[in-house]
Amino acid sequence: MRTNVGFSRRIGVSEADNACMLVLGLMSGTSADGIDVALARIGGAPPRLNAKLLAHTSSKFPPALRKEILRVAEQQPISAGELSQLNFRLGEVFANAALAACKTFRISPRKVALLGSHGQTIFHQGRAVRYFGRPTASTLQIGEPSVIAARIGITTIGDFRPGDTALGGQGAPLVPYADYLLYRDVQLGRVSLNLGGIANITVIPAGAKPSQVFAFDTGPANILIDALVSYFTRGRKRFDQNAAVAQTGRSLPALVDELMRDPYLRLAPPKSTGREYYGQAYIQKVLALGRRHRAYPADLIRVATIFTALSVADALHRFVLPKTKIRQLVVSGGGAKNPLLMAQLAAALGGIEILPSASFGIPEEAKEAFAFALMAYETFHQRPSNVPSATGARGRAILGKICYAPPL
Ligand SMILES: Nc1ncnc2c1ncn2[C@@H]1O[C@H](COP(=O)(O)OP(=O)(O)O)[C@@H](O)[C@H]1O
Ligand SMILES: [Mg+2]
Numbered sequence: 001m002r003t004n005v006g007f008s009r010r011i012g013v014s015e016a017d018n019a020c021m022l023v024l025g026l027m028s029g030t031s032a033d034g035i036d037v038a039l040a041r042i043g044g045a046p047p048r049l050n051a052k053l054l055a056h057t058s059s060k061f062p063p064a065l066r067k068e069i070l071r072v073a074e075q076q077p078i079s080a081g082e083l084s085q086l087n088f089r090l091g092e093v094f095a096n097a098a099l100a101a102c103k104t105f106r107i108s109p110r111k112v113a114l115l116g117s118h119g120q121t122i123f124h125q126g127r128a129v130r131y132f133g134r135p136t137a138s139t140l141q142i143g144e145p146s147v148i149a150a151r152i153g154i155t156t157i158g159d160f161r162p163g164d165t166a167l168g169g170q171g172a173p174l175v176p177y178a179d180y181l182l183y184r185d186v187q188l189g190r191v192s193l194n195l196g197g198i199a200n201i202t203v204i205p206a207g208a209k210p211s212q213v214f215a216f217d218t219g220p221a222n223i224l225i226d227a228l229v230s231y232f233t234r235g236r237k238r239f240d241q242n243a244a245v246a247q248t249g250r251s252l253p254a255l256v257d258e259l260m261r262d263p264y265l266r267l268a269p270p271k272s273t274g275r276e277y278y279g280q281a282y283i284q285k286v287l288a289l290g291r292r293h294r295a296y297p298a299d300l301i302r303v304a305t306i307f308t309a310l311s312v313a314d315a316l317h318r319f320v321l322p323k324t325k326i327r328q329l330v331v332s333g334g335g336a337k338n339p340l341l342m343a344q345l346a347a348a349l350g351g352i353e354i355l356p357s358a359s360f361g362i363p364e365e366a367k368e369a370f371a372f373a374l375m376a377y378e379t380f381h382q383r384p385s386n387v388p389s390a391t392g393a394r395g396r397a398i399l400g401k402i403c404y405a406p407p408l
Contacts, residue, residue: 018045018381021113022054024101024154025373026094028120028143030197030274031222031334032069033238034058035094037101038369039112042377049181051374055105056366059097065089073122073275083142090120091147098152115156116376116400118368119143124161126170126272138162139171149403157376157400164386169393172272176202176215176390177378178371182360184208189326191316192357194367195221195335198273199312202390205324215390216269218315219262220278221335224304227283232297240301243340249302255293259286259307265314270392302340309344316349332357332367375399 020043027036036058042051061069068086072078078086094117102109119141128135145158161171179192179202192202199221203214225246226239240246264273290300320326329352335341336356346354357367378385384396 019043020050021377022107022111023373023377024098024112024115025369025371025376026098026115026117026148027369027372028061028094028118029333029368030073030121031226032061032066032073032120032197033334034060035097036365036369037097038366038373039101039105039107040370040373042374045381045383046181051181051370051377053362053366053370055101056363056369057101057104058365059100061093065093069120069122073120074279075123075276087142087144088147090142091144092151094119094143095148095151098148098154102152109152109154112154114373114376114380115148115152115154116160116372116374116379117143117145117148117156117158118160118372119145119158121274124172124272124274124276126165126172126270137165137168137170139165145401146403149405153405155380155405156403157379158403159401160372160375160379160399163397163399164391164393167386167388167393167395167397169386169388169391169397170270170272171391173200173202173215173217173390174375174386174399175200175368175371176213176387177385178367178374179215180204180208180210180213180387181374182357182362183330188328189324190328190330191320191326191352192330192332193312195312195331195333195338195341196368197221197223197226197275198278199308199333199335200272201312201315201320203320203324203326210387211389213387213389214269215387216315216319217272219264219273219311220308221312221333222308222338223275223278224283224286224308225301225338227280228286228297228301228304231283231287232301239334240305240338243305243338245298246302246305246340249296249298249300251306252293252295252299252303255289255295255300255303256307256310258289259303260310260314262311265311265318269319270390305338305340306344308335309341310348312345313348326352328353328355330355330357330360332362332364334365336364
């Protein structure tokens, strides 16, 4: 990828400091399905930032830890002591994922200059709500970056979101920085769609300046489908592989219509969401609706898949297409592998070409991890990487906290 965009201002970093470096990016999203690891070679500085994805892989969470992550992300009680322990233990899990990835990539960690770790979100309140008498927004990602830096000897940057939230932003989405660098086109308006647990879009009008980019979470992506599959199989299955179950169900349009009345879909951007809204309480409501419509499990999983696609299309029709000409939709995230989801999306977005992010050199499962490698590189060079028009922040922020590798 070679970019030619004046995205950010350099702050006191000499040209030599922008020499190529190998950077690892670690990502675990709302699905908590595993840790995606990307290795990128990055050099230069905007307007001539040079970044190439060299390799990517992923590793699983130990099952008991995954259960605990999901429990905590559902806002179930946890003591301060247990939270502290979970933070450090996850730091170790992330460090192990990075080490395993280096082995797979056949590269010594000593050759890697920097690592960016998103961490595991366990709470996200992007929009301020009243707390002890004052409007307060906050976001919390855990997986202690100091532990990662110490275990693998690579300077690690974590905690990317709070810097944006502290400036009044939602702290999300952050991927628009990478989306802009990857997908901006002088002539084509593009939307980047990531189908993780939650679906988010970045809108990049033709020839856009950074300030013309906007982005938001459209609603659920895999979170609803995954929860239903896990519920109906009593945890034996985690997701509907290749839509095998949904393909056998009935569509039940009336039930889809009821789901489309979700007030989140009408909320104007900037907006972001997560398990706090699309969590167990929401799933219980969907299950109750399913019972009322006499839906079989496969019907409900099909309905959830259709609803997910329609909620993304609705966001585009409601908030994007009336004011921006869009020719292409570039899709990444695990949901890109769900054929029913993709077919429904294509049907609802006639006239827009749908492309996998792989056609831009970044495989669907590696996009977000790559983005955090890129943001770590920018932070290391003291450059901002939030996109205020996407998050709603008052200004630009140099994101994250740097945990230096121990001296040799
Ligand atoms: N072959 C597939 N068929 C259907 N769904 C898939 C497939 N592969 C991945 N997924 C979905 O993608 C999800 C993971 O996507 P990911 O982008 O990692 O999300 P997150 O960022 O929330 O971790 C899985 O939980 C699953 O629902
Ligand atoms: Mg994932």
